[in-house]
Amino acid sequence: EAQVTQNPRYLITVTGKKLTVTCSQNMNHEYMSWYRQDPGLGLRQIYYSMNVEVTDKGDVPEGYKVSRKEKRNFPLILESPSPNQTSLYFCASSLLASGIRNEQFFGPGTRLTVL
Amino acid sequence: AQSVTQPDIHITVSEGASLELRCNYSYGATPYLFWYVQSPGQGLQLLLKYFSGDTLVQGIKGFEAEFKRSQSSFNLRKPSVHWSDAAEYFCAVGTDKLIFGTGTRLQVFP
Numbered sequence: 001e002a003q004v005t006q007n008p009r010y011l012i013t014v015t016g017k018k019l020t021v022t023c024s025q026n027m028n029h030e031y032m033s034w035y036r037q038d039p040g041l042g043l044r045q046i047y048y049s050m051n052v053e054v055t056d057k058g059d060v061p062e063g064y065k066v067s068r069k070e071k072r073n074f075p076l077i078l079e080s081p082s083p084n085q086t087s088l089y090f091c092a093s094s095l096l097a098s099g100i101r102n103e104q105f106f107g108p109g110t111r112l113t114v115l
Numbered sequence: 116a117q118s119v120t121q122p123d124i125h126i127t128v129s130e131g132a133s134l135e136l137r138c139n140y141s142y143g144a145t146p147y148l149f150w151y152v153q154s155p156g157q158g159l160q161l162l163l164k165y166f167s168g169d170t171l172v173q174g175i176k177g178f179e180a181e182f183k184r185s186q187s188s189f190n191l192r193k194p195s196v197h198w199s200d201a202a203e204y205f206c207a208v209g210t211d212k213l214i215f216g217t218g219t220r221l222q223v224f225p
Contacts, residue, residue: 004158035215042119042205042215043159058212090158101147101166104213106158 002027004107006091012113013081021076021110023091031094032074033058033104034066036087043090049074081114088112117142119208121216128196129224136191136219138206146208148189150180153203153218162204165189176200198223 004025013019025032033048035058045058049068063085065077074093078085089110094102120139128134140146147166151159163174170182180191189206201223206216 040217042217043207043213044215045212048212092159101164103161103164104159106151106160108156108158 002105004091004093004105006089006107006110008110009108010111012115014115015082016080019078019081019112021078021089021091021112023074023076023107024072025074025091025093025105026072027093027095027105028071029093029095029105030071031096031102031104032068033092034064034074034076035090035092036060037090037109038087046076046089081112083114086112086114117208117214119206119214119216121204121206121219123219124217125220125222127222127224130198131195134191134193134196134200134221136204136206136221138189138191138216140187140189140206140208140214142187142208142210144210145184146210148180148182149207149213150174150178150189150191151205151207151215152176153205155202159205162191196221196223198225 007022030051034046035043037043044060047066049055091107092104094104118141149164150162153159162178165172165182173179203218203220205218207213
């Protein structure tokens with residue numbers, strides 16, 4: 001089944017403890033992206049990647065890192081999480097990096113709480 | 116500034132009633148337009164999209180949307196709502212990246 005998977009789905013952690021949220025897609029998509037969803041703010045893009053070893057900042061990149069060593073994986077890294085990073089995180093992918101005309105497929109989300 | 120406005124935070128309708136969810140945008144040029152649906156505990160799923168051509172577009176699950184350039188709007192409609200349509204709906208626009216609205220939560224009463 002074609003899908004985007006994220007792990008973990010739920011995570012409670014403490015301030016300053018490094019964590020990684022994994023994202024994997026099995027559709028051979030070039031483009032991958034991370035969003036955070038907060039009440040009243042909709043979805044905001046954190047980072048995106050147009051292909052392997054190519055990543056770029058979105059609208060709210062502060063406090064996050066990403067890497068794209070393989071086409072299928074796009075982990076989101078929080079080196080030193082803070083409470084303002086408590087949010088619902090979505091990974092998404094689309095077939096081609098050439099513009100947004102291609103449908104983005106979203107993972108099920110990761111709910112992160114930073115105490 | 117580029118922005119997307121969904122003025123209705125929460126809408127409640129009876130099953131079988133018609134539905135219209137509003138979306139207005141501010142953008143330098145005519146962007147690509149999308150509607151996504153998020154069911155509880157799920158990721159977002161594309162309902163429909165508009166790039167060019169006929170301003171009335173059909174999507175999945177019986178939804179349609181109409182692009183009105185003069186009003187910078189892209190409202191989502193469904194003639195008869197089903198209980199399974201209860202979800203959160205997001206309008207999104209853009210040309211090189213997506214800008215999402217804040218969402219409208221739809222509640223359906225039997």
